[in-house]
Amino acid sequence: MALMPKRVKHRKCQRGRIKGNATRGNRVVFGDYGLQTIEGGWISAATIEAGRIAAQQYLRTEGRLYIRVFPQKPITSIPLETRMGKGKGEPEYWAAVVRPGTVLYEIGGATEEAARLCFNRLAHKMPVQVRFIKRRPL
């Protein structure tokens, strides 16, 4: 089952705007290599799960995958062929809001070559442009 919060304060929320770059969650912390977004956007729970499966299938037992984002935003939509009005739509899915620079996934315990190939497969599933990064000094 895709990721979603266990408890929320409100069922629906407003869309909001994504402004500026990520100032937190923008460096590799748990693993050795990471996948960083260079665009902002919404990443749905299903996409995060698809990425996890793609990475796990490639990595098998070689390394460990860390997911650094969590879908906390409920996204609503109005059904097709419905007249306008009658209030806000019902929640359809959950999404993680990412700013440019956010690290989405990390890999530890694998070689750089394996991590690059794995992230390459994973990057094709992402709705935003991403890049490969490493742990940095200091």
Add this chain to the structure above:
Amino acid sequence: MASADGREECFPCRQPVFPWYIRQFDCGQRDSMSETLKVESRELRGKRNNRRLRARGRIPAVLYGHGQDPVSLAVPAEQFDSMVRHGSRLVTLAGAVNESAFIRECQWDTWGHHVVHVDFTRISAHEKVRVQVAIELRGEAPGVKEGGVLKQVLHEIELECEAADIPEKLTVSINDLGLNGSVTVANLALPPGAKVFEEPDQHIVQCVEPAEQPEVEEVSGEVEPELIGRKREEEGEASGS
């Protein structure tokens, strides 16, 4: 700088960079690695002046410690990047101030390409300092060939040692690491006089059996998270009526 295939890339990390960063990295050759930094004093402060400073290839910095007044400085970005890449933590400042300093904190931009600001603390060579040192794994673990997964628990460790003896990194050999084995803090080869603050039995790296994938439970129907406060409201309404 441009790579062999003509793409623009960042000098320190060899990653492709965006066009608006290029101007900071097309300024030619770097100096060879040196532990002496030529610093200038910085009169103008604030966001706007610091941005102008960075565009000119300088990094705003501050020097403090030993009960003396803090001094605002500007350091050359190229030279400082080179030092950071080589893992130097102790530097000799020359120019506006002439003393040894320790790189206490380094602020990076979102992309990890450029250092945005540096904190130096005044230090003498035999003064003891607490510093985070990176741990690097060397070799190949036999446990991985047996089907294990390498799990590095500690990537950095806090050391207390003399400023002159700060190691660039601590290397841990994993050539003898079998399946279900581990290397602990007690196994670390420390520089003379160095002290660690982690427990001796704290794992640095483990070779563990791969975790089994949890079976995904298929849930029929729509699932919604619990609403905080709803239960209480409903109970209140029931008792009121």
